[in-house]
Amino acid sequence: MLDIKEEKIANKINFSVWSSVFKYIFKHAWVFIILVISMFLNTLLYDSLRPLLNNAAVNALDKGTIISWTNSKIPFTILGLNIELNMTTFLIATLGIIVINSIVTGAIMFLTHYLNVLIMSDMRKDSFKKIQELSFSYYDKTPSGWIIARVQSDTAKVSDTFAWGFIQLIWCAFEVIVTLVTMFSVDWRLSLIILAFVPLIIVIGPIFEVVILKLSRKVRAVSSNYVSWISECINGNKTIKSLGLEDKTSSEAVEIADEIKKRSIKLANVQAFFRPALNLISTATIATIMIVSSILMKRPDIGFEIASFVVFFNFIGQIYNPLLDAADILSDILSTQASVEKIMSLLNTKPEIQDSKEVIEKYGDIFNAKNCEEKIKGKIEFKNVCFSYLEGVEVIHNLNKVIEEGTSVAIVGETGSGKSTTVNLLCRFYEPTSGQILIDDIDYKDRSLGFLRSKIGFVQQTPFIFNGTIKDNIKYGKLDATDEEVIDACKAVDIDGFITSLPNGYDTKLEDGGNELSTGQKQLISFARAIVRKPSIMILDEATASIDTETEAVIQKAINKILVGRTSIIIAHRLSTIVDCDRILVMKDGVVIEDGNHKSLMALNGYYHKLYMNQFKEFNIDKQIELEDTLK
Ligand SMILES: Nc1ncnc2c1ncn2[C@@H]1O[C@H](COP(=O)(O)OP(=O)(O)OP(=O)(O)O)[C@@H](O)[C@H]1O
Numbered sequence: 237m238l239d240i241k242e243e244k245i246a247n248k249i250n251f252s253v254w255s256s257v258f259k260y261i262f263k264h265a266w267v268f269i270i271l272v273i274s275m276f277l278n279t280l281l282y283d284s285l286r287p288l289l290n291n292a293a294v295n296a297l298d299k300g301t302i303i304s305w306t307n308s309k310i311p312f313t314i315l316g317l318n319i320e321l322n323m324t325t326f327l328i329a330t331l332g333i334i335v336i337n338s339i340v341t342g343a344i345m346f347l348t349h350y351l352n353v354l355i356m357s358d359m360r361k362d363s364f365k366k367i368q369e370l371s372f373s374y375y376d377k378t379p380s381g382w383i384i385a386r387v388q389s390d391t392a393k394v395s396d397t398f399a400w401g402f403i404q405l406i407w408c409a410f411e412v413i414v415t416l417v418t419m420f421s422v423d424w425r426l427s428l429i430i431l432a433f434v435p436l437i438i439v440i441g442p443i444f445e446v447v448i449l450k451l452s453r454k455v456r457a458v459s460s461n462y463v464s465w466i467s468e469c470i471n472g473n474k475t476i477k478s479l480g481l482e483d484k485t486s487s488e489a490v491e492i493a494d495e496i497k498k499r500s501i502k503l504a505n506v507q508a509f510f511r512p513a514l515n516l517i518s519t520a521t522i523a524t525i526m527i528v529s530s531i532l533m534k535r536p537d538i539g540f541e542i543a544s545f546v547v548f549f550n551f552i553g554q555i556y557n558p559l560l561d562a563a564d565i566l567s568d569i570l571s572t573q574a575s576v577e578k579i580m581s582l583l584n585t586k587p588e589i590q591d592s593k594e595v596i597e598k599y600g601d602i603f604n605a606k607n608c609e610e611k612i613k614g615k616i617e618f619k620n621v622c623f624s625y626l627e628g629v630e631v632i633h634n635l636n637k638v639i640e641e642g643t644s645v646a647i648v649g650e651t652g653s654g655k656s657t658t659v660n661l662l663c664r665f666y667e668p669t670s671g672q673i674l675i676d677d678i679d680y681k682d683r684s685l686g687f688l689r690s691k692i693g694f695v696q697q698t699p700f701i702f703n704g705t706i707k708d709n710i711k712y713g714k715l716d717a718t719d720e721e722v723i724d725a726c727k728a729v730d731i732d733g734f735i736t737s738l739p740n741g742y743d744t745k746l747e748d749g750g751n752e753l754s755t756g757q758k759q760l761i762s763f764a765r766a767i768v769r770k771p772s773i774m775i776l777d778e779a780t781a782s783i784d785t786e787t788e789a790v791i792q793k794a795i796n797k798i799l800v801g802r803t804s805i806i807i808a809h810r811l812s813t814i815v816d817c818d819r820i821l822v823m824k825d826g827v828v829i830e831d832g833n834h835k836s837l838m839a840l841n842g843y844y845h846k847l848y849m850n851q852f853k854e855f856n857i858d859k860q861i862e863l864e865d866t867l868k
């Protein structure tokens with residue numbers, strides 16, 4: 237059944253969370269400074285000078301100093317200076333303000349968008365760099381969808397809210413402050429009326445915004461769960477059909493659609509009342525201004541000007557609109573706060589496996605490796621190695637083994653016995669909880685991660701094919717490999733013939749994980765990728781497990797070739813593939829219980845012997861069944 241998870245919404249702005257985003261603005265301080273100056277200029281012109289000019293014009297009309305176009309006097313005071321405008325200069329000034337305002341507003345929009353893009357791009361670069369640095373243990377604990385959501389959508393959401401939210405908040409503040417000063421300079425009594433209604437806006441606006449935010453979250457929560465549920469139904473289509481679950485899934489779909497409808501209607505109801513409620517407040521303000529103005533106008537002794545009454549209609553909008561915008565922005569900021577927290581939790585995560593300062597100084601970090609040319613012989617030593625993925629659950633117990641350079645060692649054992657864990661430790665994807673791993677008698681932590689991995693060729697059960705050409709895919713093994721090196725690697729694993737038979741040869745594009753190739757061909761490409769870097773240590777973890785027995789012969793031939801002259805560790809369930817190895821380590825429950833070559837282990841008549849004989853029997857039974865099938 238669909239499980240609807242709703243995120244909690246913050247109820248106040250946490251500046252310490254947002255402060256970590258401010259550092260992205262400081263990187264682009266010049267954009268920010270130009271923006272602030274432009275917003276201030278814009279507000280001065282549009283929210284102060286323009287209404288003051290209007291006030292002067294209406295006053296002139298009222299006092300009868302505008303008789304005709306040519307006979308017009310509009311007295312105007314600015315910064316203590318008395319200027320006398322006529323109709324032409326008044327219109328030029330008004331037009332000038334509108335034109336400059338449009339240009340400056342355009343510039344503000346552009347710069348805000350520009351800042352948005354800059355912040356998003358910086359955050360994405362930092363997040364991507366971080367996910368490259370993080371260790372396997374992080375990926376064990378964190379679902380990939382969570383990480384993708386942080387890098388993809390949260391970075392966009394946060395930069396958007398930051399640029400269009402915090403920046404616009406400054407603009408709103410300028411508008412309110414400039415309008416207040418201008419308003420009071422025109423008429424303090426009407427200003428007080430507007431101010432008296434402001435608390436209502438300040439209270440009602442955010443309340444509505446937060447309720448709308450919560451309701452829209454509820455709609456979004458059920459809708460996004462619906463999307464993932466649908467994708468599950470599509471991907472699991474075969475299983476649904478084979479289990480006859482169509483009826484159940486269809487009635488669940490109806491249930492969810494009804495839930496979306498119910499939640500959406502609730503949201504629409506609240507949204508429908510939001511604007512009318514605010515309109516009511518501004519209407520009440522207008523009515524009060526009208527009543528008070530009419531009372532004041534009847535008293536010539538207190539010097540009330542009718543022009544003030546006219547311009548104050550504008551001031552209502554100039555004060556209320558930015559306050560409402562601010563409420564909008566506030567709810568945006570609150571709704572985005574959780575995203576900031578998540579991005580920052582990703583960016584602030586320290587990789588569990590890191591090189592020491594001294595090692596980085598000598599070998600560089602994973603992004604700038606240096607001094608990796610030094611050759612190694614490939615002797616491996618596990619010294620008192622213990623390891624736990626989860627605290628208190630040890631999966632490798634006191635492993636003590638030396639693997640001599642150039643030898644081939646197989647690790648066998650039942651599922652979950654710790655074979656992959658052992659090679660993961662060797663690749664330093666995880667580090668021993670206690671004990672040491674030495675390569676050529678040197679603790680592998682004394683050389684960098686980059687150094688170690690450049691010496692290891694690692695082939696897994698499921699070959700991973702990147703989007704790109706065959707050549708690109710092989711060059712991922714050694715980015716600066718020449719075309720000759722790529723071809724040599726392919727020849728070594730006998731895939732060159734197949735590649736050159738393709739119309740585009742090495743430039744054949746592989747997409748969607750190389751669907752156009754068979755599993756065996758993909759595996760041979762991943763072999764070529766592993767050996768193009770000429771590793772001293774080769775690790776194969778179930779490299780032949782997904783391959784049918786016919787292809788296995790081809791792969792086995794390739795394996796035999798690539799292991800020559802290298803220390804190699806081969807993990808295999810099918811024991812027939814490892815009988816020729818120099819040495820076989822038999823693992824059970826995280827302990828190596830037998831150690832020898834095929835012959836000596838068979839002679840030992842222990843666990844390996846049992847495993848081998850069982851497989852031998854199964855193999856013969858399979859052959860028997862095949863034979864019977866063909867005879868039928
Ligand atoms: N990422 C992980 N987090 C927690 N426990 C794990 C993790 N990976 C493996 N384990 C546990 O560690 C033990 C050893 O697992 P490992 O993958 O090394 O076995 P294996 O011998 O390679 O098995 P298989 O033959 O099935 O590949 C198992 O009990 C497994 O459940």
Ligand SMILES: [Mg+2]
Nearest residue numbers: 655656657777
């Ligand atoms: Mg395994």
